[in-house]
Amino acid sequence: MASRERRLKWNLPHRKIKNNRRNIMAKNAKTVKVTFLGGVGEVGKNMTAIECGDDMIIVDCGVSFATSEEAPGIDAIIPDITYVKENISKLRGIVLTHGHEDHIGAIPYYADDLKNVPVYGTALTIGLLKRKLDKNGKKCNLVVVSAGDTITLGGFKVEFIKVCHSMAGACALAITTQVGTVFVTGDFKIDNTPIDGKKTDIGRIAEIGAKGVLLMLGESTNVERKGSSTSEKVVGQTLESIFASNLDKRIVIACFASSNYRVQQVLTLAHKYHRKVVLAGRSMKGMVDVASACGELQVPKGVIADSVGKLLPSETVILATGSQGEPLSALNKLSKGEFNKINIGPQDLVVLSSSPIPGNEKSVYDVINDLFRKGANVIYDAMNDIHVSGHAYEEELKLMLTLVQPEYFMPVHGEYRHQFKHAEIAKTLGVPSKNIVIPNIGECYGVNHKGIKQHSNVTAGNAYVDGVVLENGKSVVNDRKSLAEYGMLVVLCAVDTDQGKVVGDVDIVARGFNLTDDVVNSIKNVTVDTINGADFDKADVNEIAKMVKKAVRKLFYKDRQFPIIIPVIVED
Numbered sequence: 001m002a003s004r005e006r007r008l009k010w011n012l013p014h015r016k017i018k019n020n021r022r023n024i025m026a027k028n029a030k031t032v033k034v035t036f037l038g039g040v041g042e043v044g045k046n047m048t049a050i051e052c053g054d055d056m057i058i059v060d061c062g063v064s065f066a067t068s069e070e071a072p073g074i075d076a077i078i079p080d081i082t083y084v085k086e087n088i089s090k091l092r093g094i095v096l097t098h099g100h101e102d103h104i105g106a107i108p109y110y111a112d113d114l115k116n117v118p119v120y121g122t123a124l125t126i127g128l129l130k131r132k133l134d135k136n137g138k139k140c141n142l143v144v145v146s147a148g149d150t151i152t153l154g155g156f157k158v159e160f161i162k163v164c165h166s167m168a169g170a171c172a173l174a175i176t177t178q179v180g181t182v183f184v185t186g187d188f189k190i191d192n193t194p195i196d197g198k199k200t201d202i203g204r205i206a207e208i209g210a211k212g213v214l215l216m217l218g219e220s221t222n223v224e225r226k227g228s229s230t231s232e233k234v235v236g237q238t239l240e241s242i243f244a245s246n247l248d249k250r251i252v253i254a255c256f257a258s259s260n261y262r263v264q265q266v267l268t269l270a271h272k273y274h275r276k277v278v279l280a281g282r283s284m285k286g287m288v289d290v291a292s293a294c295g296e297l298q299v300p301k302g303v304i305a306d307s308v309g310k311l312l313p314s315e316t317v318i319l320a321t322g323s324q325g326e327p328l329s330a331l332n333k334l335s336k337g338e339f340n341k342i343n344i345g346p347q348d349l350v351v352l353s354s355s356p357i358p359g360n361e362k363s364v365y366d367v368i369n370d371l372f373r374k375g376a377n378v379i380y381d382a383m384n385d386i387h388v389s390g391h392a393y394e395e396e397l398k399l400m401l402t403l404v405q406p407e408y409f410m411p412v413h414g415e416y417r418h419q420f421k422h423a424e425i426a427k428t429l430g431v432p433s434k435n436i437v438i439p440n441i442g443e444c445y446g447v448n449h450k451g452i453k454q455h456s457n458v459t460a461g462n463a464y465v466d467g468v469v470l471e472n473g474k475s476v477v478n479d480r481k482s483l484a485e486y487g488m489l490v491v492l493c494a495v496d497t498d499q500g501k502v503v504g505d506v507d508i509v510a511r512g513f514n515l516t517d518d519v520v521n522s523i524k525n526v527t528v529d530t531i532n533g534a535d536f537d538k539a540d541v542n543e544i545a546k547m548v549k550k551a552v553r554k555l556f557y558k559d560r561q562f563p564i565i566i567p568v569i570v571e572d
Contacts, residue, residue: 054155075465081463104128128287189393214406266319483564492508
């Protein structure tokens with residue numbers, strides 16, 4: 001596809017002068033500056049800032065999901081964007097590689113901060129993001145581009161290059177600056193037989209590599225897997241054999257809603273075998289709506305049914321979310337008999353078309369166990385070729401490095417061991433060790449043809465979402481962990497501030513652990529002693545409460561207990 005250029009148009013009259021100034025500064029730029037705000041040393045929460053001269057762009061802005069042990073009660077973890085807010089005047093746009101949650105999911109939470117910043121992505125990516133924004137009552141300046149397009153953002157030119165992944169619309173990015181080209185692989189695989197026929201554009205990537213690439217940021221997720229990834233068509237072949245050999249069964253298929261290629265194959269097979277598809281789960285229904293509207297999903301006429309109704313098992317396919325055992329997902333509710341009065345039993349064949357994400361294994365196997373208990377036959381990853389990865393294996397990563405031929409290389413999108421292994425591969429392919437950096441979150445590097453220089457770290461890390469973005473999220477999470485592990489102790493008493501004395505008895509309330517009478521008496525005594533010994537002329541009630549908290553906490557040190565201590569002092 002021939003590339004076409006889209007220039008950012010500003011409505012404000014003074015922008016032209018400022019743009020000219022920026023262009024001059026870009027020409028004089030000495031380095032490309034890359035700052036990592038997420039997606040390194042971890043899988044998820046991808047976000048990178050790239051600067052040159054007086055311009056900055058952001059690549060992706062995603063979420064990660066923590067277990068209840070890591071972050072009790074937290075909905076999502078998103079990047080800390082303090083650095084972006086501090087440099088918002090330089091920000092020319094956000095470019096998205098694809099529509100997975102770990103690449104777009106944080107934008108709705110920061111929409112108010114980024115409302116005037118254009119956000120670019122392919123049709124499915126922007127469609128999914130718009131749905132998320134609408135759900136949260138937020139708006140952003142969304143711009144749809146296509147693979148092959150080139151956009152201009154200040155001193156940057158960003159080309160979107162088609163790559164295969166587990167969902168449509170995935171792109172690598174070639175970011176041209178006055179200093180050199182930065183190539184971002186995004187999430188990718190080399191699939192020679194993709195479902196939609198749209199292969200990774202190896203030819204264009206090779207052209208860019210031949211012209212010269214200053215820096216490559218390469219995803220590292222599956223670097224530990226030898227060989228090459230399997231084509232999505234293999235899953236289709238397995239699914240067809242399942243359909244053909246279970247003509248009398250109701251088929252329940254659980255997969256990621258975002259795996260539109262998987263969804264496409266299920267819809268096509270259902271139509272072929274004269275079945276109706278019932279979509280179970282809001283995200284699944286949303287994906288089908290968005291993907292079909294933008295042409296990335298072909299839904300056979302009449303194949304989707306609103307409900308199971310009076311459909312016979314042999315006439316039904318239930319396509320459900322919940323392949324990772326999520327507590328509120330459709331599959332989890334089905335396994336417990338809590339979804340739309342659908343009873344799972346011997347008439348059902350359940351297919352988990354995914355592999356457990358590390359950390360989710362227990363949740364997944366709990367669901368599988370529940371399904372077996374109900375009499376269903378269950379097929380999952382350990383038994384059949386019913387899932388393939390959307391991420392490149394070792395040989396594909398080698399091919400990408402060979403095509404791009406970067407002068408400098410930074411492995412991203414993976415835990416440290418993945419990044420380290422990817423760096424070692426780059427060395428074997430001729431990238432000098434001194435030209436390879438394994439970045440961490442918050443690190444900032446200046447890159448030019450003379451070398452890589454590390455700049456001062458920036459404010460970065462985790463921000464926590466519990467309905468809203470928590471201002472003091474880390475301390476909230478730490479408090480929740482302490483509550484879960486050690487419990488809570490409330491010390492309640494009344495104080496005569498004129499006399500500086502405790503009035504009446506001290507009440508003790510403990511939750512999450514037991515207190516002996518001796519310990520209760522010790523807490524009361526130390527509370528009374530602390531308050532009666534305080535100078536009320538120099539300390540207010542809040543300061544005295546802190547003194548009580550400190551004194552009581554010392555009683556638990558010897559037993560290595562650290563409950564949350566809440567002193568409540570009432571002025572009498």
